[in-house]
Amino acid sequence: MSNEELFVATSVKNWSIVIDRLEKAVSAFSDNDLQLEVSPGRNRVYYLVGHLAALHDRMFPLLGLGERLQAELDGPFVNLPDRASVDISPAADLRRFMFEIHARIREGLGAMSPEDFLRRHADVSEADFQKDPTRNRLAVLQNRTAHAAFHTGQIRLALKK
Amino acid sequence: MSNEELFVATSVKNWSIVIDRLEKAVSAFSDNDLQLEVSPGRNRVYYLVGHLAALHDRMFPLLGLGERLQAELDGPFVNLPDRASVDISPAADLRRFMFEIHARIREGLGAMSPEDFLRRHADVSEADFQKDPTRNRLAVLQNRTAHAAFHTGQIRLALKK
Numbered sequence: 001m002s003n004e005e006l007f008v009a010t011s012v013k014n015w016s017i018v019i020d021r022l023e024k025a026v027s028a029f030s031d032n033d034l035q036l037e038v039s040p041g042r043n044r045v046y047y048l049v050g051h052l053a054a055l056h057d058r059m060f061p062l063l064g065l066g067e068r069l070q071a072e073l074d075g076p077f078v079n080l081p082d083r084a085s086v087d088i089s090p091a092a093d094l095r096r097f098m099f100e101i102h103a104r105i106r107e108g109l110g111a112m113s114p115e116d117f118l119r120r121h122a123d124v125s126e127a128d129f130q131k132d133p134t135r136n137r138l139a140v141l142q143n144r145t146a147h148a149a150f151h152t153g154q155i156r157l158a159l160k161k
Numbered sequence: 162m163s164n165e166e167l168f169v170a171t172s173v174k175n176w177s178i179v180i181d182r183l184e185k186a187v188s189a190f191s192d193n194d195l196q197l198e199v200s201p202g203r204n205r206v207y208y209l210v211g212h213l214a215a216l217h218d219r220m221f222p223l224l225g226l227g228e229r230l231q232a233e234l235d236g237p238f239v240n241l242p243d244r245a246s247v248d249i250s251p252a253a254d255l256r257r258f259m260f261e262i263h264a265r266i267r268e269g270l271g272a273m274s275p276e277d278f279l280r281r282h283a284d285v286s287e288a289d290f291q292k293d294p295t296r297n298r299l300a301v302l303q304n305r306t307a308h309a310a311f312h313t314g315q316i317r318l319a320l321k322k
Binding site for chain 2: 001003004006007008009010011013014017018038039040041042114115117118133134136138139142143145146147149150151152153154157161
């Protein structure tokens with residue numbers, strides 16, 4: 001493996017570890033228990049599953065991996081806070097969306113070259129990217145890895161001890 | 162910047178963003194409020210500050226950055242769960258330890274070459290590293306970044322809305 005391939009393999013592995021832990025935590029809830037709050041008065045696990053599914057779905061265009069699968073999640077799970085809209089997605093569907101999105105991201109990451117990871121991501125302009133070349137696709141992957149870990153820490157609090 | 166330098170700069174930046182958010186969250190508590198639990202019956206923020214300080218302090222030998230600053234944190238904050246020992250460190254000291262450790266890690270990371278990041282970390286044997294070269298120092302940095310984000314998500318829940 002070249003050094004560049006090793007940098008990528010290490011980052012992709014870290015994403016996979018975090019996503020595996022997230023999926024394991026989410027799988028430990030019954031559909032009904034997804035309604036639990038992570039702490040009194042805070043987000044429901046249901047909301048965080050939708051939120052993470054939506055944010056990860058947005059990685060497809062950001063990383064140049066094609067079209068999104070579930071753009072309709074943005075309204076209730078990104079643009080609005082928890083309980084600001086009626087729950088239109090059954091919990092079982094939300095969970096399935098998340099797992100499907102993760103499986104497709106894994107495929108997409110596996111097909112990216114080291115050079116691909118250093119290209120600008122789709123939300124930064126060519127001019128801004130010239131000024132700061134760390135605004136690349138690897139940064140998106142690492143940012144989303146940390147974001148997934150952030151909410152996994154919360155979701156785990158709703159699990160019965 | 163070479164491609165290898167860019168991979169490193171992107172990863173170090175992600176660590177810095179996560180640590181800045183952690184420090185900002187921890188700074189928002191009074192010394193007394195560090196005693197708050199992140200959720201009823203769960204870890205106190207105080208414990209998580211000690212836990213993160215200890216784990217980050219362990220990064221010095223793992224990354225080849227020299228001696229630890231606060232090895233005595235391991236007993237109460239890594240080997241034992243919250244409330245299993247008497248709180249010997251005042252909250253203000255714990256917080257200061259964490260910030261000092263972070264400042265020193267930042268210096269250390271800045272002095273590492275891309276090749277340094279791909280060397281084996283101190284907790285993996287040469288034989289195991291040959292089998293899996295992603296068990297390198299970059300993996301330690303990325304693992305600790307995700308771990309810090311995981312607990313930051315919990316600490317934020319104890320902040321008054």
